[in-house]
Amino acid sequence: MASTIKDVAKKAGVAPSTVSRVIADNSRISLSTKKRVRKAMKQLGYHPNINARNLAVRSTQAIGVVMPSSADTALQNPFFPEVLRGIGSFAHETEYSLYVSTGGDDDDIFEEVQRMVHGNRVDGIILLYSRISDSVQQFLMEEEFPFVIIGKPSEQENEITHVDNDNYKASLELTNHLIDIGHQNIAFIGGSDELTVTIDRLQGYRQAIQEAGLPLPEEYIVHVEFLKSGGREAVEQLFSLQTPPTGLVVADDLMSLGVINMLEEIGLNCPEDVSITSFNNLYLAEITTPPLTTVDIQIYMLGVHAARCLIEKAQNKDEPAKRIIVPHEVKYRQSTKEIDPTK
């Protein structure tokens, strides 16, 4: 068994409480005893038992991270390691640890969250997704447990701290870009229409199309499962229409990859025949053929801010709800092309 605070106390000839104060670097302890105690700790290879500490102070110095259910194929998106990296970086700085939930289905996740909350495993929770009428979200609200959402809450927007991009605006920009370079028939390919991120991106697209007075047949809006099957499906649907689109607003780079692929299969070329605009600026956006015009949403920073907000909130229950909008930037690459007026 590892040595305890008592062992250290005995060895240094002080009381346990003094050792505790040295650990906390309490200013009322004289430098000489501090030194003595520290030496004893070194010699004994002492490390505080976090469980005991947590029990005593009723906090854990840990934050829970909840990913979408792995049923959700979204999990294969490099988005997640990248947010995790952001969260982890801030957490590390502040000496918090990360507790990750990766349940199989929604029920698993709900259970895990319950365990985290009721079992006092974490001081707060970051949700890595936001969908409408999500039971986890509701549960956390009811429990008044500190949490923040990456993305936009579907309701109670002003009571829930969240960090997000201006997806509406970004989408507007992308769509307008397509319009600016002459596209008239622009379609939207999104993920599940239950995710707020899809909803916002769709809204921005809609707005731009309407402002420009362009046609907006409902068939131009497709919600598909992520990637592979999704990309295929979307392209099949869209390009069997009477007036297939020449411009595409796609809600994720990974989907775009699938789209490019399927286009090629049916004999269409990007950007010659179809221009693609996309979201997320995953590293792979630069190495597709052609490289994607996409919105850099600063995934890493989303994570950093979320962690910061959560920790603030966990340390001070009265911290007001905030909204942090991480700025985005459209990266113009080669997947978009001015429409050929001679065609």
Next chain:
Amino acid sequence: MASTIKDVAKKAGVAPSTVSRVIADNSRISLSTKKRVRKAMKQLGYHPNINARNLAVRSTQAIGVVMPSSADTALQNPFFPEVLRGIGSFAHETEYSLYVSTGGDDDDIFEEVQRMVHGNRVDGIILLYSRISDSVQQFLMEEEFPFVIIGKPSEQENEITHVDNDNYKASLELTNHLIDIGHQNIAFIGGSDELTVTIDRLQGYRQAIQEAGLPLPEEYIVHVEFLKSGGREAVEQLFSLQTPPTGLVVADDLMSLGVINMLEEIGLNCPEDVSITSFNNLYLAEITTPPLTTVDIQIYMLGVHAARCLIEKAQNKDEPAKRIIVPHEVKYRQSTKEIDPTK
């Protein structure tokens, strides 16, 4: 404050110890009191405090997962969410939680691992990478702390439980496949040569080449940073050689994506001019152009097995060290092509 075991005891008119026994579903408690106690728990919305429990039993029901440092660009690889998913799935079944370390650099990680171990935060640790003379690995050995490696330990192979693929053999197969379809000039593109996975894959390649009596100039072996810059660099190097290769064994699908891309940029086509074989069978291997011939290493299963082994080990310190080899399967797709004998 949430209700405690005492509250429940009072409400049910029993002693705290009885409640405790009910939680553990102790067989010596009469069914009637069990029912009474359970009812009280429900009514009070009672959930055991995990910290207190952990403190009392000196265990945590949590396992630590250590990713490579995020300095390592490997982190952007979809490999990680996928293993996490596997680990998470098994962990969930057995009611373990996941504790994830995502340090910025190697020192951060080392610190976090120390905290995990000494602070009693986790019952065991899974390392998601293996490199030669890794300080974390050493540390865990010295502390005799339960851990398992996904990959192959660089030393003490027989004392460290690990789950791995037969990377040597898989690489041999890939290389032989290229040889079988007529390639004579085959190069290897790997990641850092400090990672055991790279080493094994290189070895398999070497073996196949030598067995076939083919040329193996040292310039045919390149170690590059992951992806983008890496892929570019590798291709640039290899295809400015006097005898550029016609076949490639690439240690990761993500790298392959970069390679295909750069090839195109310099006017070469895969598979017409260059055949590519690759590793991991990431979902994106199916949607590149062309789809990749790659080794399916069953990432998810790697995670599941690792979790299982770790939990066994954590529950029984005498559990012997094991090696689990997860079977692989080469997926033949369109990135490889018989060499044209007329050329």
Next chain:
DNA sequence: GTGAAAGCGCTAACAC
């Protein structure tokens, strides 16, 4: 079958 009581390792009043 159930209760009383000690203790897991730490912190935080409250003393002095």
Next chain:
DNA sequence: GTGTTAGCGCTTTCAC
């Protein structure tokens, strides 16, 4: 400045 002591919420002997 430092020591004493009473918990934090749970498990686990040892009684009965």
